[in-house]
Amino acid sequence: MDKKPVTIKDIAQMLGLSKSTVSRALIGRSDIHPETKNKVVELAKQLKYEPNTLALNLKQQKTNTIGVIIPETINRFFARSVGGIQRVADMAGMNVMICQSNESYLTEKNNLHSLLSSRVDGLLVAISRETDRTDHFRPILERGIPLVFFDRICENLGASQVFTDNAEISFQGTEHLISQGCKRIAFMAGPQHLFTSRNRLQGYSDALKKHNLPVQESLIIHSQYRTNKVEEFARYLISMPQRPDAIFAINDYAAIEMMHIFKKSGLRIPHDVAVLGFNNENMCQFVEPALSSIDHPAKDMGAAAAEILINHIRHQDLKPEQRIIKSKLVIRESTLKIPAF
Amino acid sequence: MDKKPVTIKDIAQMLGLSKSTVSRALIGRSDIHPETKNKVVELAKQLKYEPNTLALNLKQQKTNTIGVIIPETINRFFARSVGGIQRVADMAGMNVMICQSNESYLTEKNNLHSLLSSRVDGLLVAISRETDRTDHFRPILERGIPLVFFDRICENLGASQVFTDNAEISFQGTEHLISQGCKRIAFMAGPQHLFTSRNRLQGYSDALKKHNLPVQESLIIHSQYRTNKVEEFARYLISMPQRPDAIFAINDYAAIEMMHIFKKSGLRIPHDVAVLGFNNENMCQFVEPALSSIDHPAKDMGAAAAEILINHIRHQDLKPEQRIIKSKLVIRESTLKIPAF
């Protein structure tokens, strides 16, 4: 039991050849006698030889592996991004090593270390909600290890980035709510040190200002992506002396939970409160009323980030790249107070 | 730019010591002069030395890494399992390398190869829905590489396994529907070469038999976990000459989509059709009517599988272990035709 894996040396000995010849045969070089090559390949197959990637990596000083750090796998947005990443990586023949920071700065830092010491060829990162510093990424850049941020990006670091037009789309979403006659629009914001969250809030308040509506602190919920507190937030909104007539939620799950609580409290949607989600999960179509949302192309973002990264890995001298992916407002019943026509 | 990482050799040269001495200092051995050790450690820190895991792994013939193969990351059940796996792995100081088979046998086989040649210390696998053979796992076992299946297990392979009491819980679920007066219970089945799916179907038909209800092929939908066909399945059920009065869905998302289509067709839930889901996602509470479901402890399964695996990695001579995790029926409105009291 527990047989040692077959090595190139074993094959060489059995065939009375040298290691290098065997290596050449297996690698598929031209400068080798076809017959010798056949013999080697044959035996290798028979012995179920598998090259030791470890040795190969050590030799070539690269691992053919992309390291990925995301906040959480149970977060569907990131799960879908990973899908996109893996598709691109597969096509490029690269492996993917995924770590989750659990939305913690410290864990993120640890992930970084462990990926680094695994000698990944490059890194794809969406920072945690806690991460309000960027110092831990500096050494990566200094060492010239390709690094691409996606969605939860780090500004002013000079790294490549993929993100969506958060400000614009939040502007659009808010304007849509205004167009439906909403005047007191509550907004679930994320941590304001995150570029994404800041931009969303910006888009929201810009839209209000454009339409001469006041931006009220009391309507802005600093949710920090805490999905376990949605009920608390909903109760707060309901209890306000001047109840909001719309809520722009931080994601669809929060939106759906909010809808549920509103409905239980006897509020009609969208008539009393319009609800707008974020991410456009499948589920949006199946709740009642159907949830309007922002189509946030997770898979495309992952794929784009992976493409850029692989490019940087293959061509060390490229300049950092920024790619902006378009989101799209998807209007359904939960925000349609005024019939479409 | 692109500075080469500092190696033990660099430090040795700078300090006029030998590689081995530096190694000893960094490893923290006792047989070294404290002063020398200090100097080394100091310089290492200053130079931001990080050991090359690759070299270490090659030397020690192990990688401290667990390989994981799951069908899909976007599948919440598996996403949650991965959470459990990572928690346990972190505590044990092991890394995790995740691959997804995309529910394809071929990809699964490729994943296996790539993890194997990355020389992972052990494997955690939930097989794809397509996988109806087990031959690709044989070499793993023969080589004595620890392997634990979870949820989507492989029988008759003599590997360790973690799974839930699928037959029992499906029996319970079905019996619950029967207790509510349902007589024509439709059942969404998975691929019958999967142990899990077969057991669920078994539990379903056992319950029917126990209560003298016929097991009808026409009520069994062979959904193969195809979530893109739910609408088609729903239409089929609705169009049946004798419409079913209950549906036991393969997961909550399918259940919720079914509910949606039923409702649109004017059917009342649970009055006309009772709906029972599987997995007990958060979402179940927020749809209308609230969805009854089976609590399927994904995280616990992942954690248990990881525990067993790590045990096997650390103690090579252990016998294969089977662990069964209990599921739980969670009754909500979607199956309650008869008020609780």
Next chain:
DNA sequence: TTGAAAGCGCTAACAG
């Protein structure tokens, strides 16, 4: 307490 040398599995430069 330290150094020299071997070796993990593989590839590549250089001879032959």
Next chain:
DNA sequence: CTGTTAGCGCTTTCAA
């Protein structure tokens, strides 16, 4: 076309 040799970064005997 094939073999010899060196070396990737590290640990670990064995000597000194």
